Amino acid sequence: xxxxxxxxxxxxxxxxxxxxxxxxxxxxxxxxxxxxxxxxxxxxxxxxxxxxxxxxxxxxxxxxxxxxxxxxxxxxxxxxxxxxxxxxxxxxxxxxxxxxxxxxxxxxxxxxxxxxxxxxxxxxxxxxxxxxxxxxxxxxxxxxxxxxxx
Numbered sequence: 001x002x003x004x005x006x007x008x009x010x011x012x013x014x015x016x017x018x019x020x021x022x023x024x025x026x027x028x029x030x031x032x033x034x035x036x037x038x039x040x041x042x043x044x045x046x047x048x049x050x051x052x053x054x055x056x057x058x059x060x061x062x063x064x065x066x067x068x069x070x071x072x073x074x075x076x077x078x079x080x081x082x083x084x085x086x087x088x089x090x091x092x093x094x095x096x097x098x099x100x101x102x103x104x105x106x107x108x109x110x111x112x113x114x115x116x117x118x119x120x121x122x123x124x125x126x127x128x129x130x131x132x133x134x135x136x137x138x139x140x141x142x143x144x145x146x147x148x149x150x
Contacts, residue, residue: 009084012091012138016131023126027119034119039111043103046129050100053136057093060143061086073146085142092139095132102128 027034036042064085067073076082102125109118 005084008088008138008142012095012131012134015134016127019130020123020127023123024119027123031119035111035114035122040107043106043125046125047100047103047107050096050103050132053096053132054093054100057089057096057136057139060139061089064089064143064146076146085146088135088139088142092132092135095128095135099125099128099132 023034064073073082076085102121106121106125109121
């Protein structure tokens with residue numbers, strides 16, 4: 001049904017959508033249990049971690065450019081996979097930047113009196129966080145393969 005290439009291209013987004021829809025469902029079904037008491041700490045950690053991830057991805061991308069003469073990179077370029085890898089890097093960077101910024105902005109909320117539409121902001125944050133996690137994992141998995149074969 002799906003080739004490995006297609007699966008790799010979409011799975012971070014699909015899992016992120018499932019997690020966001022799952023959050024909305026749980027918020028509808030059990031609204032009193034969907035916000036943890038330490039949400040501000042979680043948002044602070046999310047902003048910090050995703051900022052670090054952006055730096056890691058930038059460093060990994062620079063390292064990739066420095067080994068561009070290696071066997072694995074030449075093979076990827078000849079097979080048209082190099083640009084796909086760069087796209088995966090950019091997707092992970094975008095998810096991480098958006099998650100860090102959204103986390104920082106959500107720290108401005110008054111969590112004692114959240115408006116009813118706040119669940120949608122949190123749903124969006126869940127989407128970005130899960131997308132960031134899985135797109136980052138995709139890069140680490142593929143990058144490890146490249147380094148092992150280089």
